[in-house]
Amino acid sequence: MKYNVVGYFLSEGFRNVFKNKKSTFSCLGVMCATMLMFGLFFAIGQNITHMVENIEDSQAIRVFANIDTSEEDLERMKAEIESIEGVEPGIKLVTPEEAYNEMKERLGDKQDAMDILEPSIFSYSYVITLSDLDLNDSIQEQIMKLDNIKRITSSNQTIRALSVIGKWVRIVTGVLLAILIVISIFIISNTIKLTVHARRKEISIMKYVGATNSFVRTPFVIEGVIIGIMSSVISLLFVGGAYNWCANRMRLSETIQTIGVNILSFNELFAQIIMVYVILGVGIGIIGSAISMRKYLDV
Amino acid sequence: MIEFKNVSKIYSTGTEAVHGATFVIEKGDFAFLVGQSGSGKSTLIKLILKEEEPTEGTIIINGKDTTFLKPSRVPYLRRSMGVVFQDFRLLPDKTVYDNVAFAMNIVKAAPRHIRRQVPMVLSLVGLSSKAKAYPEELSGGEQQRVALARALVNNPSMIIADEPTGNLDPETAWEIMTLLNEINLRGTTVVIATHAKDIVDAMKKRVIEIEKGIIIRDDRKGGYSK
Numbered sequence: 001m002k003y004n005v006v007g008y009f010l011s012e013g014f015r016n017v018f019k020n021k022k023s024t025f026s027c028l029g030v031m032c033a034t035m036l037m038f039g040l041f042f043a044i045g046q047n048i049t050h051m052v053e054n055i056e057d058s059q060a061i062r063v064f065a066n067i068d069t070s071e072e073d074l075e076r077m078k079a080e081i082e083s084i085e086g087v088e089p090g091i092k093l094v095t096p097e098e099a100y101n102e103m104k105e106r107l108g109d110k111q112d113a114m115d116i117l118e119p120s121i122f123s124y125s126y127v128i129t130l131s132d133l134d135l136n137d138s139i140q141e142q143i144m145k146l147d148n149i150k151r152i153t154s155s156n157q158t159i160r161a162l163s164v165i166g167k168w169v170r171i172v173t174g175v176l177l178a179i180l181i182v183i184s185i186f187i188i189s190n191t192i193k194l195t196v197h198a199r200r201k202e203i204s205i206m207k208y209v210g211a212t213n214s215f216v217r218t219p220f221v222i223e224g225v226i227i228g229i230m231s232s233v234i235s236l237l238f239v240g241g242a243y244n245w246c247a248n249r250m251r252l253s254e255t256i257q258t259i260g261v262n263i264l265s266f267n268e269l270f271a272q273i274i275m276v277y278v279i280l281g282v283g284i285g286i287i288g289s290a291i292s293m294r295k296y297l298d299v
Numbered sequence: 300m301i302e303f304k305n306v307s308k309i310y311s312t313g314t315e316a317v318h319g320a321t322f323v324i325e326k327g328d329f330a331f332l333v334g335q336s337g338s339g340k341s342t343l344i345k346l347i348l349k350e351e352e353p354t355e356g357t358i359i360i361n362g363k364d365t366t367f368l369k370p371s372r373v374p375y376l377r378r379s380m381g382v383v384f385q386d387f388r389l390l391p392d393k394t395v396y397d398n399v400a401f402a403m404n405i406v407k408a409a410p411r412h413i414r415r416q417v418p419m420v421l422s423l424v425g426l427s428s429k430a431k432a433y434p435e436e437l438s439g440g441e442q443q444r445v446a447l448a449r450a451l452v453n454n455p456s457m458i459i460a461d462e463p464t465g466n467l468d469p470e471t472a473w474e475i476m477t478l479l480n481e482i483n484l485r486g487t488t489v490v491i492a493t494h495a496k497d498i499v500d501a502m503k504k505r506v507i508e509i510e511k512g513i514i515i516r517d518d519r520k521g522g523y524s525k
Contacts, residue, residue: 005407205388208348209449210378211405212371 013222016195023191027227030187031284034180035235035277041173043243043269048166050264061128061140062153069148074124077146084142086135087128096122123150181284188288192220196292213297217290224289228281236277240266300326301347306356308342316342318512324490329483331499332492333523334509340492343509344461348382349373361456378406381450385462387442389434395421395445396430402449420448424478440471447478457488464495472498496523
């Protein structure tokens with residue numbers, strides 16, 4: 001393709017965008033709404049997935065021994081736990097001193113409260129990592145049958161709850177995105193249809209002079225793509241700004257700090273969001289403008 | 300060269316606009332298509348431009364049977380013709396120069412070629428001084444000259460004009476016809492559908508008369524009517 005043709009397509013595409021300001025604004029509005037909705041649900045979904053992964057990576061099960069359990073019994077307990085199917089070998093022993101310090105750290109600036117306590121009130125415990133999370137219940141049952149077991153704590157329920165929430169957020173994101181994409185394509189194709197209708201005379205002249213359908217269509221497709229890219233940039237700025245603001249406030253929240261949840265930074269979401277935005281913007285732009293052209297090319 | 304072999308056209312409404320049309324317009328010919336309104340002149344033009352498909356018969360343009368031409372090939376057929384309409388069909392937001400250059404952009408001509416060819420064609424139609432003007436700043440005759448320049452700019456082998464003088468006063472109409480005659484003298488085939496009796500009578504060119512869709516006369520040097 002010769003340079004002047006590319007230049008012609010681009011200049012016509014840009015001319016359409018800025019000439020039809022009202023329709024450009026309505027297209028931008030709809031596409032930005034679609035992308036902002038997607039960005040919101042995507043960010044929530046990604047954070048939930050990240051939380052689940054974090055919790056899965058950390059202590060899946062913690063087994064506390066009775067206070068007066070001897071070192072010999074603890075060794076035996078370790079061997080017995082490690083022999084259970086689904087338990088990763090090399091389980092870690094947490095001494096009462098370590099448990100005491102762990103608690104102090106968790107309390108943050110209120111750790112002075114720990115001064116009145118002695119490490120000896122904490123039990124020895126084992127941190128067990130599971131090779132398969134589904135075996136959690138049966139493993140817990142088997143451990144409870146062992147001697148000197150005081151109690152077991154498990155993050156299994158939290159993981160399950162988060163997994164369910166994460167799954168639903170992903171489903172809602174998908175359904176919402178599909179609906180918004182259809183609405184966007186409909187509105188964009190109608191908006192571009194108005195532009196095309198206003199320029200039907202020009203299109204018919206082009207056809208009489210010997211323009212191919214793709215030559216007639218390309219400037220309108222470029223118009224759609226330009227609007228798509230503009231929507232992507234605007235949405236990215238909005239989502240990035242809003243996300244960082246919310247994430248910073250959440251990170252400062254005591255509840256979040258106490259739970260130990262790590263909120264993802266926007267940079268970690270950026271690559272995926274921009275990819276989806278560009279595909280969405282360009283895709284909706286192309287499909288929307290292509291649909292609107294069909295009727296007018298038959299000259 | 301345009302050849303119609305027993306061509307008929309029946310529209311979906313059931314109207315038979317053309318019936319059994321057979322004629323040959325050789326390369327370099329100048330032919331008028333005459334007849335009353337609704338006689339089928341415009342349908343003949345549309346069939347040549349491949350805007351309509353014949354219901355029956357064969358149409359050969361420049362030696363190529365276009366009857367079953369694929370829609371994707373139609374633009375390439377049209378590039379061998381320059382088309383002029385009664386209502387000029389200029390783009391109001393483009394200058395005279397851009398209206399003509401637009402036809403060259405469509406055939407993906409090189410910028411250098413466009414810069415050389417457009418002023419040449421504008422000079423041919425006598426509009427060099429109006430290159431920067433917009434259509435609304437021009438008279439009807441000048442607008443039709445721009446349309447003619449646009450039709451000529453890609454060096455087509457034929458000019459197809461549908462009532463090119465229909466919106467012009469007699470004097471301006473003569474100017475346009477004189478210009479078309481000059482173009483024909485340079486070797487371009489010219490086919491004009493017209494109602495302009497005085498002009499047809501005065502020019503003594505080939506006349507194909509159509510009445511109710513049937514070609515009733517094909518005179519080498521005829522007048523508007525027998």
